[in-house]
Amino acid sequence: MPELPEVETVVRGLRQTVVGDVIEDVWLSGRKQPLKSSPQEIASVLTGARIVGVRRMGKHIVIDLEVGARSPSSANKKGTPNRAIARSCSKSQITNRKSQIAGGSPDHQIARSPDPQFIVHLGMTGRLLLVPPDAPLAKHTHLVARLKSGKELRFVDPRMFGKLAVVRQPFETAGTEPLDIGFELFSGLFRKRKTPIKSALLNQNLLRGIGNIYADESLARAAIRPRRRAARLTRADLHRLYQSVQQVLNDAIAAGGSSVSDYVDSAGEPGFFQFQHRVYGREGEPCLTCGKPIKRVVIAGRSSHYCPKCQK
Ligand SMILES: [Zn+2]
Known part of the structure; x- marks a missing residue:
């Protein structure tokens, strides 16, 4: 996904x-x-x-x-958007504008939907x-x-x-962008959360955009087991996790994402971050650090991959 x-x-x-x-x-x-x-x-x-x-x-x-660039003649890059908007102004908008003028409102702001x-x-x-x-x-x-x-x-x-x-209204979703959040806000998200840290990372109401791959890869780099209770993580754990999340997401963007099933970008090209996965999809393969086989467990219905020796 x-x-x-x-x-x-x-x-x-x-x-x-x-x-x-x-x-x-x-x-x-x-x-x-x-x-x-x-x-x-x-x-x-x-x-x-x-x-x-x-x-x-x-x-x-x-x-x-x-x-407002409705007609082909107005739909060129060097066109005059204001004239195009005026041309496509609906009757109600024109009426609205007239009533604004009648009401003494400045008429340079033509009312139109966002x-x-x-x-x-x-x-x-x-x-x-x-x-x-x-x-x-x-x-x-x-x-x-x-x-x-x-x-x-x-x-x-x-x-x-x-x-x-x-x-038609400015689009909004829950949660905070993990690449924009500061450490204090980040650590605050997990305070008092009794769920496994893996589930908390997947919770889109907390951080948006992290799924199974990047949750597992972030936890591996932070040396934290996916089943650890979020609230039990120390400040040092959270600090490593914060840095790992940022690093994993930035490295993955630089590699054009992970093509593990059929993901391709807008030009039809695959990403290459799957070659940097340390745990995700590597069940039974040796840990790249210690050589122990990577384990897979199911947490809240999702596969989770981790090294039983390196992650605590
Ligand atoms: Zn290991």
Whole structure:
């Protein structure tokens, strides 16, 4: 399942390639499972929208859109967005503007709804790919957004745990970004938590974006057993864990993520961090430090891998 480093890799790839482009039209497969907004709403919001940013929030990809570049003639990069917005102003917005003027409000602020965002969650097997239009349509393609540049943004998801939505309010999710948090806040998250530290690391309400791979790899580097109660960790343990989380996530981003099942980035390329895994997926193989076989246990329904000698 794509975690923070894989999603960040997709986001960085798309940021370099689609920002400034305009979505000319949208095709949806008709499968309802990945859609968290109605197909009509997704199509109507995306069609004609300009992509102004791509960012990550936890495991979500947030594509910031600017609507108002509706007609092809206005949909060029050097266009005049203000005129485009004025042209696509709905009747209600114009009425609203008139009433503002009548009410004595300054009219330089035309009331319009906030710019929407297209939210993509890759789930287990989702891929968000930027491909040339003649690329064969992969099985399990659920969305194709044709861009003005000629390229196509496609969402492919065989297992359909991924999600697609459009939102009109600034998108927010629970939890804190593990790469932005300071040590005091980080250690505070685990105080009084009686759950195993492994479960606490997976809890998206605490830190967002860490899944099974990076929880196991962080605990291995911090020399902490996954079953240890979070509240029982010492300040020194937490400090090592804090540094390990940051190191593992940054190293994994630098390696383009881990391709353990079928993860690929937006250009269809795999990541390479799986070659730096010390414990994840290495059950029975020798620990890279001490040579003892790596153990696998199940904690709260999830596989956990650790070295019984190096991790305490
Ligand atoms: Zn070991």
